[in-house]
Amino acid sequence: MKRQHKSLLLLTLTAVLLSCASPRALTTDGENPASAQLSQQNVNATLYQNASAEVAWLYEQGYAFARIKLDANLALPDSLPPAVIVDVDETVLDNSPYELQNILEGRNYTPETWKAWTARAEAKPLPGALDFLNYAVSRGCSVYYITNRDADEQEVTITNLAKHGFPMADKEHVLTMQGTSDKTERRAGVSRKHRVVLLVGDQLTDYDQALKDRSADQGLPSMYRMSGQLSQYFILLPNSTYGYWRDGITGRGSDAEKRDRVRSFIEQRVR
Numbered sequence: 593m594k595r596q597h598k599s600l601l602l603l604t605l606t607a608v609l610l611s612c613a614s615p616r617a618l619t620t621d622g623e624n625p626a627s628a629q630l631s632q633q634n635v636n637a638t639l640y641q642n643a644s645a646e647v648a649w650l651y652e653q654g655y656a657f658a659r660i661k662l663d664a665n666l667a668l669p670d671s672l673p674p675a676v677i678v679d680v681d682e683t684v685l686d687n688s689p690y691e692l693q694n695i696l697e698g699r700n701y702t703p704e705t706w707k708a709w710t711a712r713a714e715a716k717p718l719p720g721a722l723d724f725l726n727y728a729v730s731r732g733c734s735v736y737y738i739t740n741r742d743a744d745e746q747e748v749t750i751t752n753l754a755k756h757g758f759p760m761a762d763k764e765h766v767l768t769m770q771g772t773s774d775k776t777e778r779r780a781g782v783s784r785k786h787r788v789v790l791l792v793g794d795q796l797t798d799y800d801q802a803l804k805d806r807s808a809d810q811g812l813p814s815m816y817r818m819s820g821q822l823s824q825y826f827i828l829l830p831n832s833t834y835g836y837w838r839d840g841i842t843g844r845g846s847d848a849e850k851r852d853r854v855r856s857f858i859e860q861r862v863r
């Protein structure tokens with residue numbers, strides 16, 4: 593065997609051995625490299641969300657602040673019975689294990705994989721959420737969970753919430769999506785019979801749909817225009833892994849398009 597052939601054989605053997613020894617490929621996913629690369633862009637954000645004491649404290653801090661706001665707003669006179677509105681995902685329940693699984697498999701959110709996760713009803717409560725909602729109930733508030741989970745996820749969501757003792761986790765109080773992700777109508781439904789004293793969410797749209805629009809300066813001007821109301825009635829919790837803030841950057845389309853838009857966005861920011 594010629595020397596050249598020997599080295600070629602050695603190289604091939606090494607490559608085969610290396611590919612067997614390495615864990616399941618992530619960024620080099622031969623099936624769909626764009627999906628795997630987009631998924632990899634979420635690694636640090638997901639680790640921060642899932643495993644940092646910093647995020648745990650941000651939740652604790654947010655809910656501690658929520659108590660102060662709740663007490664202040666309850667002190668204002670009103671004839672209607674008080675209610676608190678909370679979002680579910682990344683507000684009271686932690687879905688970061690689903691995001692981690694996506695990274696391991698080199699994939700991104702799809703309704704199918706998401707529903708397979710929610711069907712397990714295994715999401716854990718976020719720090720401070722349960723204590724705050726029990727406190728709100730002790731102060732005479734009703735609790736409404738307004739979520740953009742689908743109607744066919746209502747039962748598993750109730751099961752998941754009830755498993756951890758969340759108050760008022762039932763069909764009357766867990767309001768899933770009815771054809772639109774816009775929560776305005778569902779909030780208005782609660783407001784017809786209650787004085788909504790506080791809203792809590794991980795998206796600014798958990799307070800007002802107008803804050804979905806990120807076309808002007810990532811939505812900062814609209815957020816500041818509404819800062820008075822936000823300060824009095826809304827508690828925002830951290831979500832580094834997904835949301836309208838990220839959709840505003842990735843846009844819609846294929847995973848390759850989203851991956852490329854993140855890169856273009858970064859390029860614009862450093863110019």
Ligand SMILES: [Mg+2]
Nearest residue numbers: 679681682794
């Ligand atoms: Mg949410």
